Amino acid sequence: AQSVTQLDSHVSVSEGTPVLLRCNYSSSYSPSLFWYVQHPNKGLQLLLKYTSAATLVKGINGFEAEFKKSETSFHLTKPSAHMSDAAEYFCVVSDLGRTGTASKLTFGTGTRLQVTL
Amino acid sequence: EAGVAQSPRYKIIEKRQSVAFWCNPISGHATLYWYQQILGQGPKLLIQFQNNGVVDDSQLPKDRFSAERLKGVDSTLKIQPAKLEDSAVYLCASSLDLSRETQYFGPGTRLLVL
Numbered sequence: 001a002q003s004v005t006q007l008d009s010h011v012s013v014s015e016g017t018p019v020l021l022r023c024n025y026s027s028s029y030s031p032s033l034f035w036y037v038q039h040p041n042k043g044l045q046l047l048l049k050y051t052s053a054a055t056l057v058k059g060i061n062g063f064e065a066e067f068k069k070s071e072t073s074f075h076l077t078k079p080s081a082h083m084s085d086a087a088e089y090f091c092v093v094s095d096l097g098r099t100g101t102a103s104k105l106t107f108g109t110g111t112r113l114q115v116t117l
Numbered sequence: 118e119a120g121v122a123q124s125p126r127y128k129i130i131e132k133r134q135s136v137a138f139w140c141n142p143i144s145g146h147a148t149l150y151w152y153q154q155i156l157g158q159g160p161k162l163l164i165q166f167q168n169n170g171v172v173d174d175s176q177l178p179k180d181r182f183s184a185e186r187l188k189g190v191d192s193t194l195k196i197q198p199a200k201l202e203d204s205a206v207y208l209c210a211s212s213l214d215l216s217r218e219t220q221y222f223g224p225g226t227r228l229l230v231l
Contacts, residue, residue: 032218043121044160044208044222051218090159094218103218104173107159 002027004091006108019078021111023091032094033074039087086115121223129229135197138226142211151194152208199230
C-alpha cells in the first residue's frame with residue numbers, strides 16, 4: 001500500500017524567509033503526488049500535483065515541489081513566506097497508478113506552517 | 118463555477134443521537150467522496166461513489182455510518198448512533214470521474230459529540 005510521511009508536524013518561519021515542508025513517500029509503483037493546503041475553517045485546496053512528467057512542479061501562490069525518486073521525497077518549497085501562507089499543508093499520494101481506474105487519495109498527517117513577522 | 122457545497126457547517130449533538138450531513142458536488146462531477154478528518158490527522162476516506170453506485174466503502178463503519186447518493190448528484194452521510202470518537206470534520210469532495218485524480222473539496226462539517 002502507498003503512504004506518505006510528513007517529517008514535521010509544525011514549521012515556523014519569519015515572513016520573507018524560505019519555506020521547506022518535507023514529505024517522503026512509499027509506493028511500489030509510479031506514484032502521483034499532491035500537496036493540498038487547508039486554511040482555518042476552509043476546504044482543502046490543491047497547491048500542485050506531480051504525475052510523472054517534469055520532476056519540478058510549480059503550483060499556485062509561488063509554491064513548488066521536486067519529485068526525487070532516489071530519495072523517495074516530494075518536498076514543498078517557497079522562496080519567500082507571506083503571512084497568508086500560514087495554514088495546514090498535506091502531502092498526498094494517489095493509487096491511480098496501481099488500479100488504473102479508481103483514484104484513492106492517502107493523506108499525510110499534515111504540517112502546520114506558522115509565519116511570524 | 119460553484120464549488121462543493123456542504124451543510125451544516127457545524128453540528129453539536131449528544132452521544133447516541135443521530136446526525137446527517139449533506140453534500141452537493143460540482144456540477145458534472147461523477148465521483149463523490151466522503152472523508153473523516155479527526156483533529157491533528159489527515160483526512161481518511163470513508164466512502165467513494167461513482168454516480169449513484171458505491172466504489173469503495175471499506176473504511177466506513179457500517180454499523181453506525183451510512184451514505185447514499187440516490188440520483189447521482191447530492192449525497193447524504195448519516196451517523197446513527199453517534200459516539201464520542203465521531204467528533205471530527207466531515208469533508209466532501211468530488212472529481213470528474215474515477216480516473217481523474219484531482220479532487221475538489223467542500224468546506225466541511227465540524228461535528229462535536231458530547
